[in-house]
Amino acid sequence: MKIVVCIKQVPDTAEVRINPETNTLVRDGVPSIINPYDMHALEAALQIRETAGGEVTALTMGPPQAEAALREAISMGVDKAVLVTDRLFAGSDTWATAYTLCKAVEHIGADIILCGKQAIDGDTAQVGPEMAEFLDMPHVAYVRKIDEVTNNRIVVQRLMDDGYDVVESAVPVLLTVVRELNIPRMPSLKGKMAAKKAAIIRLTAADLKADENSLGLKGSPTQVKNIFAPEAKTNRMMLSGTAEESIDQLVKELAAMKCL
Amino acid sequence: MFIKVNREKCTGCSLCISSCPYDAIVLHEERAQITPLCQLCRACLGVCPEGAISEVAEASDQKEKGQGSGVWVFAEQRDGVIAGVSLELLGAGRRLAGQLGTDLSAVLFGKVGPGPEELIRWGADRVYYCADDSVANFNDEPYARLLADLITEHRPEIVLAGATAIGRSFIPRIAARLHTGLTADCTSLEIDPETRDLLQVRPAFGGNIMATILCPHTRPQMATVRPRVMKPAEYASDRKGEIIPVSAAQAVSRTRVVETIREVSEVAVNLADANIIVAGGRGVGGEKGFALLFELADALGASIGASRGAVDEGWIPYRHQVGQTGKTVGPKIYIACGISGAVQHVVGMQSSDIIIAINKNPEAPIFNIATYGIVGEIAEIIPLLTRKIREAKGL
Numbered sequence A: 001m002k003i004v005v006c007i008k009q010v011p012d013t014a015e016v017r018i019n020p021e022t023n024t025l026v027r028d029g030v031p032s033i034i035n036p037y038d039m040h041a042l043e044a045a046l047q048i049r050e051t052a053g054g055e056v057t058a059l060t061m062g063p064p065q066a067e068a069a070l071r072e073a074i075s076m077g078v079d080k081a082v083l084v085t086d087r088l089f090a091g092s093d094t095w096a097t098a099y100t101l102c103k104a105v106e107h108i109g110a111d112i113i114l115c116g117k118q119a120i121d122g123d124t125a126q127v128g129p130e131m132a133e134f135l136d137m138p139h140v141a142y143v144r145k146i147d148e149v150t151n152n153r154i155v156v157q158r159l160m161d162d163g164y165d166v167v168e169s170a171v172p173v174l175l176t177v178v179r180e181l182n183i184p185r186m187p188s189l190k191g192k193m194a195a196k197k198a199a200i201i202r203l204t205a206a207d208l209k210a211d212e213n214s215l216g217l218k219g220s221p222t223q224v225k226n227i228f229a230p231e232a233k234t235n236r237m238m239l240s241g242t243a244e245e246s247i248d249q250l251v252k253e254l255a256a257m258k259c260l
Numbered sequence B: 001m002f003i004k005v006n007r008e009k010c011t012g013c014s015l016c017i018s019s020c021p022y023d024a025i026v027l028h029e030e031r032a033q034i035t036p037l038c039q040l041c042r043a044c045l046g047v048c049p050e051g052a053i054s055e056v057a058e059a060s061d062q063k064e065k066g067q068g069s070g071v072w073v074f075a076e077q078r079d080g081v082i083a084g085v086s087l088e089l090l091g092a093g094r095r096l097a098g099q100l101g102t103d104l105s106a107v108l109f110g111k112v113g114p115g116p117e118e119l120i121r122w123g124a125d126r127v128y129y130c131a132d133d134s135v136a137n138f139n140d141e142p143y144a145r146l147l148a149d150l151i152t153e154h155r156p157e158i159v160l161a162g163a164t165a166i167g168r169s170f171i172p173r174i175a176a177r178l179h180t181g182l183t184a185d186c187t188s189l190e191i192d193p194e195t196r197d198l199l200q201v202r203p204a205f206g207g208n209i210m211a212t213i214l215c216p217h218t219r220p221q222m223a224t225v226r227p228r229v230m231k232p233a234e235y236a237s238d239r240k241g242e243i244i245p246v247s248a249a250q251a252v253s254r255t256r257v258v259e260t261i262r263e264v265s266e267v268a269v270n271l272a273d274a275n276i277i278v279a280g281g282r283g284v285g286g287e288k289g290f291a292l293l294f295e296l297a298d299a300l301g302a303s304i305g306a307s308r309g310a311v312d313e314g315w316i317p318y319r320h321q322v323g324q325t326g327k328t329v330g331p332k333i334y335i336a337c338g339i340s341g342a343v344q345h346v347v348g349m350q351s352s353d354i355i356i357a358i359n360k361n362p363e364a365p366i367f368n369i370a371t372y373g374i375v376g377e378i379a380e381i382i383p384l385l386t387r388k389i390r391e392a393k394g395l
């Protein structure tokens, strides 16, 4: 069983802010981390390897610095790490990102591909399903439990807005996972040692035999026109007095707005 | 296109460096320099007080615009019930079609009693309707294939779908297949009167920033749209339109839904669709505290949410979790009880219309974003609030 986990290095967005006066991002000293959802994808891959056997490859597309994310994945126990990096990839939207990752997966070979539900910077949740289409594979998004894995069939639970579906899929398949799936393991001491020494496989656009017109900005149908701060809520009101008084005031406000 | 720093104008003040979400600007020989980390997100344009940063167009930016006309809405149904967001999209689609001087079509997969007629009454001029059993239940591949084929045949210029579990799962496959752009989870849609392009506004970075996304060259422009932000159009029971039957001959699926489990809970957990959410955090104190919240939710007809703290304590299951690691919600009223207001929680609920915070700590950050704040103990405030609301509603 060949398993590929797609991981993305992201700024820890909880700490990214917009300065409302200048309308610019403030990210002084914001650390880069592995996208939190991808940690669960990594854990799922390692668990599948433990039961079904096989090999786990961590794959990332990004700048040379993204190597740090791959080393962290190795410390958790993945067998191989692939960094897809090229100046030509700059400005990729989800279409170009998924196309590039698809080319890399074709290069590596995979029976099961695991992605996070979404990356916490772009927040689109589109790369996984788009990759599946490029690879002509089925996919199941929002996987919250993996019930059964064999060489040609997998049964998983997919989180829906009103509950969940039990879904059976043919293998090869691509899954995007939610946090409920598992608790990612901590790196072992041995893993950390291995991570320092491990060789990272590097692939460029030329290695992937990718169509240049489908890469980076050129291959991206969408463009970010501008960014700005979310509207701040204005009418703030602290309700004071005794508990009863403040509640009366609140209920009155709600009733006035026809919320009851 | 690429971003350039004019070294003559740059004073080395570093303002642009902190504006870059990707750490792609460095100081080199006391001047700003763009590194290969640049993702061309344009966050730095306009930051520079000297006007030293600009975008430079390249020949390869020039592309011909794709052709298409008409606005389409994918009308999502589950168990034969059309999702609320689909009606909201018809409202938004009606407005966009009006601005573009074109018409509005809905696409409906799966048999829904008076479904197509209803979609017309909610604003559609035309409904592409596939009543085939093979698409009664959602599966990504047949849905993507069928909708992609219809788009290829009829060439709409805009395609909208709900940013629901279903929409966000299968619409990306269509974007990939048709090599066109898809904007995720939009909260506002407008037409640029000059270019006729769709201006798609969406939150990114966990809701900390908003971005306007364009799909300037390819058609259709596709977007998934967050539920509960658009307004449905006026329902007109005498509206007439055209229903075009579609067959699902090509529907092959390598996935199969074996079983569908609806969350059975007295109070709905469908947080995405909830009008009112009562949410609890560590400050609720335990399962007993949550029982009080359930009573309040019952009085209000609300759903129950929770912060990660309460879920980690085991007081309430994960499916109720709101925030960066849980669900993103945007109800009309969000009542945060005993929730401190850590950013990871706030990013999941800050787009709520009215936020009511109840916390015993007057310094809790949740009060910074609250519309109404009450400082007090959960055990005291909640039962009283429940009683008063029941009284006000005459229950």
Ligand SMILES: Cc1cc2nc3c(=O)[nH]c(=O)nc-3n(C[C@H](O)[C@H](O)[C@H](O)COP(=O)(O)OP(=O)(O)OC[C@H]3O[C@@H](n4cnc5c(N)ncnc54)[C@H](O)[C@@H]3O)c2cc1C
Residues within 6 Å of the ligand: A006, A007, A008, A035, A037, A038, A041, A059, A060, A061, A062, A092, A093, A094, A095, A097, A101, A114, A115, A116, A117, A118, A119, A120, A121, A122, A123, A124, A125, A126, A127, A128, A222, A224, A227, B041, B181, B182, B183, B184, B202, B204, B205, B210, B211, B213
């Ligand atoms: C403000 C802003 C808004 C944007 N909005 C859009 C938009 O609406 N539509 C659009 O097409 N693009 C958009 N983009 C571009 C998009 O963010 C990038 O293409 C990004 O690299 C991939 O999308 P994502 O971060 O949303 O990933 P998601 O699709 O959310 O990621 C899902 C999973 O895919 C895998 N994955 C994603 N990227 C990589 C990678 N580089 N290497 C390995 N695995 C990966 C991971 O497993 C991840 O968990 C936007 C960019 C910005 C800055």
